[in-house]
Amino acid sequence: MNKVAIVVLSGGLDSTTCAYIAKNKGFDIVALHFNYGQKTLNKELETFRAICDVLDIETKKRYEIDLPFFTKIGCSALTDKDIDVPIDGLDDNIPITYVPFRNGIFLSIATALAIKYNSFDIFIGVVSEDGSGYPDCTKEFIKNQQNCINEGANTKHHITIQTPLIDKTKEQIVHIAKDLSVAISKTWSCYKDEFEACGVCDSCRLRLHGFKKAGFKDEIKYKATDI
């Protein structure tokens, strides 16, 4: 029997590539998706299901977790209807799209599932170097979260948070996705829109930049592609 991995899967390019990496390493995947009131919630859920289909993940091993409280907390352009998603590019500050301690919450819930499935491995597609500027995507955070998990969980084994993309640039991630034949056309990264990707939010910009540097054309449709 294969070892089980809990994979946090939004359906974006990074998390999807991360799921392919887990599959490629021979793990039996338990896929974990969060509806946390993000503005592209419906599209992300559709994407999650499509990626699960492609990866042949059993229905009972697909967890769609509702976390409606994120909209009560707000404070982020992704979850607060009073804050617009920025379209002018990143600077050196923590972006307004940072959702308060989102990855801490996601990884804590992933831990509960790891306990349930007696899994030693949680995969998450965080990117530190060439990424978003989020404090909950750094190596230091992941190390601390892993220590915390291994203290508070009732496991006799050690749980590892696997972050195969944390050091990669978006260009490198595109190459990895191509090498693994990731169903790129089924992924979704846009923060802002659900039908055609906007092309100008931070997430679209990072993605388009990665494809351009890698020398490939992205396989999803954009409203604005003159970037």
Next chain:
Amino acid sequence: MNKVAIVVLSGGLDSTTCAYIAKNKGFDIVALHFNYGQKTLNKELETFRAICDVLDIETKKRYEIDLPFFTKIGCSALTDKDIDVPIDGLDDNIPITYVPFRNGIFLSIATALAIKYNSFDIFIGVVSEDGSGYPDCTKEFIKNQQNCINEGANTKHHITIQTPLIDKTKEQIVHIAKDLSVAISKTWSCYKDEFEACGVCDSCRLRLHGFKKAGFKDEIKYKATDI
């Protein structure tokens, strides 16, 4: 203006005493309650609201957070309808009432609120020494969780997880509660029942034992009090 504290408040004796301690230290309280599919959910919610009333916590600073996914995960006598709440007392093992990584999840969500309210202090009434045997109630876990929070949150200040009861025995907690005039009759600790406390689940046993050693009579009603 007073400093804000985020207080995790189930409405049990420990978390309620913890809330009184925060109030007594001059904090403005944001109270955080979780409906996670526990068998005594309705009673706990009623208790939470009553304690918030007594402590005069503003309505908009009372957060009742629904986490229905805990019942999907199960694996605990508190959330899994197929597992009975044990009534035969504790032994040296981690009890079946342990809810997978519950405090890790609760404290992660408390962190999101701390970011929202620019709060430096999260209070939680965990008890390590004379307590439940849960791995997510230890000093080592709290220390690791705090490190993790301070790496992953976008705060310029340091967040402290305040655990004023972690080293206390139940007997000492009863004395503290009495000293602070805690509304003991409004608290609820039973894992099993919602009308009269069962008196025989682990939580009732610990509570009754504490009152007995402290030399006080508990102020809530029990079905069975011959312990």
